[in-house]
Amino acid sequence: xxxxxxxxxxxxxxxxxxxxxxxxxxxxxxxxxxxxxxxxxxxxxxxxxxxxxxxxxxxxxxxxxxxxxxxxxxxxxxxxxxxxxxxxxxxxxxxxxxxxxxxxxxxxxxxxxxxxxxxxxxxxxxxxxxxxxxxxxxxxxxxxxxxxxxxxxxxxxxxxxxxxxxxxxxxxxxxxxxxxxxxxxxxxxxxxxxxxxxxxxxxxxxxxxxxxxxxxxxxxxxxxxxxxxxxxxxxxxxxxxxxxxxxxxxxxxxxxxxxxxxxxxxxxxxxxxxxxxxxxxxxxxxxxxxxxxxxxxxxxxxxxxxxxxxxxxxxxxxxxxxxxxxxxxxxxxxxxxxxxxxxxxxxxxxxxxxxxxxxxxxxxxxxxxxxxxxxxxxxxxxxxxxxxxxxxxxxxxxxxxxxxxxxxxxxxxxxxxx
Amino acid sequence: xxxxxxxxxxxxxxxxxxxxxxxxxxxxxxxxxxxxxxxxxxxxxxxxxxxxxxxxxxxxxxxxxxxxxxxxxxxxxxxxxxxxxxxxxxxxxxxxxxxxxxxxxxxxxxxxxxxxxxxxxxxxxxxxxxxxxxxxxxxxxxxxxxxxxxxxxxxxxxxxxxxxxxxxxxxxxxxxxxxxxxxxxxxxxxxxxxxxxxxxxxxxxxxxxxxxxxxxxxxxxxxxxxxxxxxxxxxxxxxxxxxxxxxxxxxxxxxxxxxxxxxxxxxxxxxxxxxxxxxxxxxxxxxxxxxxxxxxxxxxxxxxxxxxxxxxxxxxxxxxxxxxxxxxxxxxxxxxxxxxxxxxxxxxxxxxxxxxxxxxxxxxxxxxxxxxxxxxxxxxxxxxxxxxxxxxxxxxxxxxxxxxxxxxxxxxxxxxxx
Numbered sequence: 001x002x003x004x005x006x007x008x009x010x011x012x013x014x015x016x017x018x019x020x021x022x023x024x025x026x027x028x029x030x031x032x033x034x035x036x037x038x039x040x041x042x043x044x045x046x047x048x049x050x051x052x053x054x055x056x057x058x059x060x061x062x063x064x065x066x067x068x069x070x071x072x073x074x075x076x077x078x079x080x081x082x083x084x085x086x087x088x089x090x091x092x093x094x095x096x097x098x099x100x101x102x103x104x105x106x107x108x109x110x111x112x113x114x115x116x117x118x119x120x121x122x123x124x125x126x127x128x129x130x131x132x133x134x135x136x137x138x139x140x141x142x143x144x145x146x147x148x149x150x151x152x153x154x155x156x157x158x159x160x161x162x163x164x165x166x167x168x169x170x171x172x173x174x175x176x177x178x179x180x181x182x183x184x185x186x187x188x189x190x191x192x193x194x195x196x197x198x199x200x201x202x203x204x205x206x207x208x209x210x211x212x213x214x215x216x217x218x219x220x221x222x223x224x225x226x227x228x229x230x231x232x233x234x235x236x237x238x239x240x241x242x243x244x245x246x247x248x249x250x251x252x253x254x255x256x257x258x259x260x261x262x263x264x265x266x267x268x269x270x271x272x273x274x275x276x277x278x279x280x281x282x283x284x285x286x287x288x289x290x291x292x293x294x295x296x297x298x299x300x301x302x303x304x305x306x307x308x309x310x311x312x313x314x315x316x317x318x319x320x321x322x323x324x325x326x327x328x329x330x331x332x333x334x335x336x337x338x339x340x341x342x343x344x345x346x347x348x349x350x351x352x353x354x355x356x357x358x359x360x361x362x363x364x365x366x367x368x369x370x371x372x373x374x375x376x377x378x379x380x381x382x383x384x385x386x387x388x389x390x391x392x393x394x395x396x397x398x399x400x401x402x403x404x405x406x407x408x409x410x411x412x413x414x415x416x417x418x
Numbered sequence: 419x420x421x422x423x424x425x426x427x428x429x430x431x432x433x434x435x436x437x438x439x440x441x442x443x444x445x446x447x448x449x450x451x452x453x454x455x456x457x458x459x460x461x462x463x464x465x466x467x468x469x470x471x472x473x474x475x476x477x478x479x480x481x482x483x484x485x486x487x488x489x490x491x492x493x494x495x496x497x498x499x500x501x502x503x504x505x506x507x508x509x510x511x512x513x514x515x516x517x518x519x520x521x522x523x524x525x526x527x528x529x530x531x532x533x534x535x536x537x538x539x540x541x542x543x544x545x546x547x548x549x550x551x552x553x554x555x556x557x558x559x560x561x562x563x564x565x566x567x568x569x570x571x572x573x574x575x576x577x578x579x580x581x582x583x584x585x586x587x588x589x590x591x592x593x594x595x596x597x598x599x600x601x602x603x604x605x606x607x608x609x610x611x612x613x614x615x616x617x618x619x620x621x622x623x624x625x626x627x628x629x630x631x632x633x634x635x636x637x638x639x640x641x642x643x644x645x646x647x648x649x650x651x652x653x654x655x656x657x658x659x660x661x662x663x664x665x666x667x668x669x670x671x672x673x674x675x676x677x678x679x680x681x682x683x684x685x686x687x688x689x690x691x692x693x694x695x696x697x698x699x700x701x702x703x704x705x706x707x708x709x710x711x712x713x714x715x716x717x718x719x720x721x722x723x724x725x726x727x728x729x730x731x732x733x734x735x736x737x738x739x740x741x742x743x744x745x746x747x748x749x750x751x752x753x754x755x756x757x758x759x760x761x762x763x764x765x766x767x768x769x770x771x772x773x774x775x776x777x778x779x780x781x782x783x784x785x786x787x788x789x790x791x792x793x794x795x796x797x798x799x800x801x802x803x804x805x806x807x808x809x810x811x812x813x814x815x816x817x818x819x820x821x822x823x824x825x826x827x828x829x830x831x832x833x834x835x836x
Contacts, residue, residue: 159800162802166633192505
């Protein structure tokens with residue numbers, strides 16, 4: 001009467017997914033639109049930084065040899081040749097006992113090898129700078145290339161572009177940046193109990209929270225969402241919708257309909273598509289019915305219809321595929337050590353991914369369950385910024401236990417952590 | 419010859435900024451556009467979750483009293499009245515020794531108080547369900563309100579909307595969400611040495627990396643950017659540009675021009691505007707020349723022209739104002755304990771904000787300087803995801819020292835941490 005499915009371990013399920021080849025496309029975007037995208041090419045220093053020896057202060061550029069005898073008792077005077085503003089270059093040489101007034105960031109005159117800060121000088125008469133101490137060769141100069149040497153790879157391809165990366169891209173004249181194209185992820189919901197968000201509640205029905213939640217997860221993972229509505233309760237129509245959707249998107253997610261109930265059509269749809277089902281049961285809670293199928297290089301993620309199960313299934317299986325398509329060599333959630341902040345007494349034979357809230361106490365990660373914890377739970381998801389990974393077994397866990405947590409709200413990623 | 423400025427401590431400078439009142443505006447956005455925005459109203463459970471007693475499994479709804487005598491030796495048969503799919507409601511009562519076939523998520527028939535999982539039943543003849551064990555009242559029911567009680571505030575206003583919040587908003591029918599309007603932050607660069615990102619390098623000049631970097635920081639902080647170009651080198655024109663810009667934006671950032679050099683016009687511009695200068699020197703490195711002025715409820719941030727100094731000044735002073743305008747009650751960067759991962763030997767009398775890279779080792783935060791560390795540094799910024807806060811003093815710091823770090827790439831925020 002009931003199909004028996006064999007659960008496989010989480011690590012094996014994730015491995016089966018990421019073993020499949022994915023394609024990556026690149027495009028050029030303007031630097032003002034590049035934040036949060038992933039570099040598809042190494043960021044190379046196209047010139048030295050600074051590009052020339054420059055003054056880090058407002059002051060005077062001098063030849064240090066001329067300052068050697070300067071002291072409080074024996075001040076030395078310099079004739080000021082000109083003022084070199086930032087962006088300007090010297091218009092005349094600086095000779096013996098001459099100085100050029102120089103602004104922060106301005107290029108050093110060729111003859112000078114030190115900068116004297118303005119506040120260490122006086123002006124006994126117009127056009128004359130008086131100095132009361134000696135300076136050494138190289139004092140107060142920002143040297144060409146001290147920050148970056150031409151040709152250096154400063155940021156590797158696959159890296160997420162943050163504000164600092166933008167500063168570098170601008171410095172080196174990358175006006176249009178080659179980034180990974182965001183894969184388009186389609187979302188199809190199943191479930192005759194589902195109302196749209198704008199509809200009033202009816203007896204026996206609930207609003208479709210999974211599709212909008214998964215859309216936000218897709219966006220957080222760096223991909224583009226295509227909302228494709230709801231699958232019909234008719235197998236034939238269902239199959240046609242999925243087949244058509246696959247032509248419009250790079251990845252297709254369905255929510256619900258992967259269980260073994262009478263109205264769960266997805267298993268039959270995969271069969272008709274002749275898609276390879278990578279697994280349809282994972283030894284995990286929530287989300288054990290998560291199904292992943294693959295057909296001609298395209299992924300079909302059959303996520304659970306339960307909100308928490310759907311959420312976890314996405315982060316464990318769909319996110320890494322999106323990240324791989326974005327060229328991220330570390331496509332997984334970062335898995336870190338943490339201390340459990342509260343008891344979690346309910347044992348389970350399967351690996352449990354408890355929706356958790358992370359805190360940092362004295363520099364140490366501490367994770368506590370976010371709240372109500374059933375696969376159907378929705379209220380705890382808003383406070384969730386990590387998944388607490390509790391290995392399967394017969395015992396519960398108590399506050400203070402050392403556990404692993406997968407971080408959700410971070411720009412970091414990880415190599416295969418399971 | 420040189421204006422003497424009195425540096426004030428970082429904490430005092432930040433306090434002077436956040437003590438000023440800011441306005442917050444709200445708007446409605448569609449739920450599909452709400453990720454990453456901040457709630458301007460509490461998210462209240464508009465109904466119980468689940469909204470009715472429902473079945474968490476595929477199985478049969480029964481009256482537990484009828485199962486009491488069921489055992490392996492004495493199986494009990496039930497007549498199946500109907501099938502209740504998810505989204506449907508019962509169409510007839512369930513009497514003694516009757517059962518309704520029920521799908522996951524479907525509403526319980528009023529007369530039943532337990533669910534029997536499908537796999538624990540057999541079908542001796544069509545329309546009959548056979549059971550070999552007893553069930554208790556309440557077994558396998560997801561009770562109305564067990565996840566959330568109607569009227570509960572589930573997420574407070576001011577909170578960042580994440581995928582879990584979206585799930586809740588959808589559940590409760592919030593199709594259009596009241597969120598804080600993103601403040602518009604204008605960016606004006608000063609510096610005759612600055613080339614646009616698309617221009618070829620020239621002797622003495624560098625490309626303007628600050629404006630694009632700050633634009634990305636503004637976006638990361640949740641605000642909108644308005645690029646306003648470059649200020650002229652003429653005081654009069656400069657004043658006019660700033661005055662005009664202030665009418666177009668909520669917050670105005672200028673980069674460069676706040677020092678005491680001959681071409682630093684901003685101090686004079688603030689004077690002409692009759693803006694209140696909250697401070698023009700902070701006891702910090704980099705960014706000591708950071709200036710913040712305030713006029714008729716509007717902030718003018720005069721950030722340094724040096725990339726690292728500009729970066730730090732933004733995160734310490736501008737970000738909290740943006741966050742306050744977004745209604746975030748915790749507007750500051752989170753400050754956490756960490757272990758220093760590498761030596762930083764250069765002492766400084768001022769508090770130092772070293773651009774750092776955070777790692778987690780055995781659940782413990784570890785922060786290391788990102789690289790080249792001058793206020794003019796740009797290469798280290800791409801690897802920066804925290805600021806290592808080193809108190810001023812005469813000594814350097816060594817690997818293993820306990821330090822504070824301000825986290826940059828996190829959805830978390832903090833109350834006044836300085």
